[in-house]
Amino acid sequence: MAIPKLKTVAVVGATGAVGEVVLQLLAERNFPVGELRALASARSAGKTVMFAGREIEVQEATPEAFDGVDFAFFAATGSLSKTLAPEVAKRGGIAIDKSSTWRLDEQVPLVVPEINPEALEKHKGIVSCPNCTTIGFVMTLAPIRAIAGVKSVVVTTLQAVSGTGKPGIEELERQDGELLRGEALTTETYPRPIAQNVLPLCESFREDGYSTEEVKLLHETRKILEQPDIDVSMTCVRVPVPVGHSATMLVETETLLSPEAARAALDAFPGVEVVDDPSQNEFPTAYDVAGRDEVLVGRVRKDLGSDKLWMWQVSDNLRKGAATNAIQIAEEMIRRGLK
Ligand SMILES: NC(=O)c1ccc[n+]([C@@H]2O[C@H](COP(=O)([O-])OP(=O)(O)OC[C@H]3O[C@@H](n4cnc5c(N)ncnc54)[C@H](OP(=O)(O)O)[C@@H]3O)[C@@H](O)[C@H]2O)c1
Structure with missing residues (x-):
């Protein structure tokens, strides 16, 4: 069996209710994480969150924090997704957004992997997760x-x-x-x-x-x-x-x-x-x-x-309504060779 290529993953809103579950499920589902970046607001910079039994220091979410990132899971605010998701796409990564910001944008697939995974083929660097x-x-x-x-x-x-x-x-x-x-x-x-x-x-x-x-x-x-x-x-x-x-x-x-x-x-x-x-x-x-x-x-x-x-x-609502669905999207994109 081919060993999946390890990905650089960012979790934006890593200190929040959904972000914590994203971190937990990335480990639980053996998502191929090489490097993990935990991002939140400047208020949380320097705090730590747990990922796969390790403490990770939280950094402020800035455009540069996405350099080299393959997947960025956004679980913060709508306005942050609006400014930073395009920064991920611009850098060649994929932003998977949990906010409502991009859901009805015609250029952005809105995906539940069990229902419409083929919509992912048309992604332009941002994929949206439906409301919980x-x-x-x-x-x-x-x-x-x-x-x-x-x-x-x-x-x-x-x-x-x-x-x-x-x-x-x-x-x-x-x-x-x-x-x-x-x-x-x-x-x-x-x-x-x-x-x-x-x-x-x-x-x-x-x-x-x-x-x-x-x-x-x-x-x-x-x-x-x-x-x-x-x-x-x-x-x-x-x-x-x-x-x-x-x-x-x-x-x-x-x-x-x-x-x-x-x-x-x-x-x-x-x-x-x-x-x-x-x-x-x-x-x-x-x-x-x-x-x-x-x-x-x-x-x-x-x-x-x-x-x-x-x-x-x-x-x-925190798992299939948010974190699970977002990670399933990333898994499906890897399966389809989209990342
Ligand atoms: N909760 C659910 O069931 C659910 C389900 C589906 C979708 N969602 C969506 O998921 C997103 C997160 O929701 P949540 O329930 O996890 O909220 P939450 O518990 O309030 O967490 C919000 C997160 O966003 C971060 N944040 C806030 N302002 C920021 C900024 N300016 N820059 C960087 N990070 C910032 C917070 O960091 P600090 O700790 O530094 O403030 C925190 O990590 C929202 O868009 C929500 O609509 C939630």
């Missing part, structure tokens, strides 16, 4: 669409606080502590308390009353599935769960599809696992999926008033 909610959503739709087509979906998401990165995790932990001590709740990251509460708002509201997170589900799904006429109606909700996004989906197919056939197609799809036995109270939860790469699907059943199908889907 979109990934679990399209992973559930793709196998259904393959056998019955999909016309429309109504989806409500229940999104973990780690979807807002470390500030979201810290907000829930701090408010849980305040509740325990009988203190008034303080809010910094979300506009209302998240402890013992659910908020029908992820990110911020637009003028039309939708949240910025909600519209991503529609536009990213259309681009990944290359189906501009698919209808997605959505509400995104933040819940006091540390890790793992859940979603309930009502799917209208082109042709009649039984729950049994849907379950079989879902289970056969790479990266999806069906957990669905109501007689045994078996259904997937965020707690079950935290730390796993698969998208878990259950509660598959026919709608009582139509031929549509209901399903319930959970995925780890």
Whole structure:
């Protein structure tokens, strides 16, 4: 077996919630890392992060930090991706971006490797990863669409606080502590308390009353599935769960599809696992999926008033929703000889 050529890899946002998981998974998946550069803001320069049992010193993310880099995983801010991802491409490397900055850019592939890996062939040095909610959503739709087509979906998401990165995790932990001590709740990251509460708002509201997170589900799904006429109606909700996004989906197919056939197609799809036995109270939860790469699907059943199908889907927003998908993109590019 040929030994893969070792790559110079940069992780931008190495001190953040997603960056930490990227570092962990690069080691776990035996990604062929030669040199690893951990990058973050000037605030973190000189701190250390762990990679493969070693301490790596964090450097400030500057254009020069990408000299000689093969793959740069961006898990920082959208504005940083906007300025620095082109610097990676200019230097002959590939930027794999987790922010929303490049997702709808026509020149940039938006990729879930199980669904549209061929889009990578057209890359120009920047590849975008879908939003964490979109990934679990399209992973559930793709196998259904393959056998019955999909016309429309109504989806409500229940999104973990780690979807807002470390500030979201810290907000829930701090408010849980305040509740325990009988203190008034303080809010910094979300506009209302998240402890013992659910908020029908992820990110911020637009003028039309939708949240910025909600519209991503529609536009990213259309681009990944290359189906501009698919209808997605959505509400995104933040819940006091540390890790793992859940979603309930009502799917209208082109042709009649039984729950049994849907379950079989879902289970056969790479990266999806069906957990669905109501007689045994078996259904997937965020707690079950935290730390796993698969998208878990259950509660598959026919709608009582139509031929549509209901399903319930959970995925780890930091792994398949972010780090795993990004690393799979790099692995697929190596497999295709694109780097
Ligand atoms: N969390 C999720 O579930 C998830 C899922 C999909 C996509 N994403 C996307 O992934 C990205 C990272 O999210 P996160 O959840 O990991 O956030 P986070 O925990 O807040 O981490 C943010 C990271 O960005 C770095 N950073 C901030 N400003 C910077 C600057 N000016 N220059 C260099 N580095 C800077 C931070 O470094 P310092 O420590 O130095 O400040 C930190 O490492 C975001 O674009 C987010 O939208 C997140």
